[in-house]
Amino acid sequence: MRRKRLQTNDPHIQALARIVGGENSILYKKEDLIAYDCDGFTVHRHLPKAVVFPKNTEEVAAVVKYCHEHDLPFLARGAGTGLSGGAIPLNGEVIISLVRMKRLISVDLENRRAVVEPGFVNLKLTNSISDRGYYYAPDPSSQYCCTIGGNVAENAGGAHCLKYGVTTNHILGLEFVLPNGEIIEIGKNGIPDPPGYDLIGLLTGSEGTLGIVTKITVRILKNPEAKQTVLAYFDRVEDASQAVSDIISAGMVPAALEMMDQTAIEGVEAAAFPVGHPKDIEALLLIEVDGISAGISEQIEEILRICRNRNVREVKVAQTEEERARWWANRKTGFGAMGAISPDYLVQD
Ligand SMILES: Cc1cc2nc3c(=O)[nH]c(=O)nc-3n(C[C@H](O)[C@H](O)[C@H](O)COP(=O)(O)OP(=O)(O)OC[C@H]3O[C@@H](n4cnc5c(N)ncnc54)[C@H](O)[C@@H]3O)c2cc1C
Structure with a gap:
């Protein structure tokens, strides 16, 4: 040619x-x-x-x-x-x-790890292994397009980082190029918590200032046995906030515990996945618990009780996977949705 x-x-x-x-x-x-x-x-x-x-x-x-x-x-x-x-x-x-370096290099289910190139899109990893019962936990709302290399550089988190941690908790090994062009590998064997300095921790979140990540070994997790999601509408932000504190002080660590205020609700309802949230509430909570089946319904009952104690206007549990997925799709449009109600938007992330 x-x-x-x-x-x-x-x-x-x-x-x-x-x-x-x-x-x-x-x-x-x-x-x-x-x-x-x-x-x-x-x-x-x-x-x-x-x-x-x-x-x-x-x-x-x-x-x-x-x-x-x-x-x-x-x-x-x-x-x-x-x-x-x-x-x-x-x-x-x-x-x-790094967008042309976008291969899923290998998946090792036995040892629960996968190796990807930096341009591999976050959500594609879960999509590639979900039929075998596994997923990749870090789930920034941009996960349908952001790259795992960018996630490493930003130490990205997501809705489920409350229980599962942020990107740094899921990186087992990195190959990267130093600013002089030298290629380095750390965590080569993908062993969690190896002895010595935590260089993976140092690199993760360094925003590309220490080197360019060219290969990433990530931890993958088994899908939880059970999962339930609660949606709660509050007339007052203070009540929603207090419900959050009550859930944590009751000793529960939900997989996700997200709040949206009135402006966010207005935005997501004007965007691609409206749910029909009331427009006159001050806040909503999206609460997800997961783990082994035993104990999940007790946790849900406790969460419903806490919300009612805090003057919740309406609280419901997702009845189907479609409903749950819709609630999350709605929440995850939060950032982009601002474009539906405002000509400009500045995030102090
Ligand atoms: C709609 C939307 C929702 C978002 N939601 C979240 C969220 O829920 N949680 C969250 O944490 N962030 C979120 N973000 C921010 C952003 O998506 C994340 O920071 C993501 O990790 C960036 O990935 P990227 O591939 O777009 O990286 P880029 O934006 O291309 O780069 C980000 C930084 O990483 C560096 N970098 C990129 N690739 C590499 C590499 N291979 N090696 C070294 N450095 C590199 C760049 O130099 C830059 O400093 C959101 C953004 C948007 C637009």
Whole structure:
């Protein structure tokens, strides 16, 4: 196949293109770069110098090495859903996009782990193993599009992190490229809590400042035997908040315990998955308990009692998996839903 010629004389762009395999793996024209001028934090916008799309660790390392040797600033980018501005090219960086490194490399059910490339989309992991009774616990609301590499960099959490923890609790091993281009592996054998410094903990949440993650070994979990979800409507935020405290002080750790206030409810009801929540309540709680079947209905009874004690207007338990899924789909549109009721929205995440 004949390679297309680059329409630029910039020697750095020509060199980077050679590293990643030519014109189809690099963007450098202004009209192409505009899509990369910010991430989910849209307040500041700056054009990158170029965007490269490496296909493997060696190409990532070679790009980083080139940038290091030529004093070119660079940054990693997954799906660009980050809300803290980490993928914004403030200094005309070369963006190293990991979206072409999107393979599920292996699944080891016996040892409850999977190995993925950084561009692998979060939800795809659970979708790939759910028919065998397993799932990947960290569930940021952006999970249908954000990448596991981006989750590692942001130490992403989700609705179920109350019981199951955030990304760092589910990472067993990492391969990454240091800022000088060297490739390093930590947690190579995927053993939880190995002796020595907690380097995985250090890397997870470092927002790409310590290295670019190129391979991730994650913990996968067996689906809980039972799961029940409660939806509670409150006239006053104070009552909903007090119910949350009561549930925790009763010694329960729900899998999820989420509150939405009136503005959030207005947004999600105007978005893709309306449930029919009343518009005149101040707050709702979405409470999920899971685990072994024994004891689940007692926990649900206790939660219903606590909500009633705190003047709940209406409280109900999901009757079907469809109903439960609808409630969650509604909740998970919370961020994007603001676009349905407001021209702009700034999150202090
Ligand atoms: C609608 C919506 C809902 C959200 N809900 C949640 C939520 O519930 N919980 C939550 O925690 N976050 C949430 N977020 C924020 C965001 O989705 C997460 O931070 C996610 O982890 C970012 O992943 P990404 O692939 O989009 O990363 P990007 O936005 O592309 O990058 C984020 C940061 O990670 C770095 N990075 C990306 N890939 C790598 C890599 N391979 N190696 C090293 N550094 C890398 C980037 O340089 C940047 O600093 C939400 C965002 C949106 C838009």
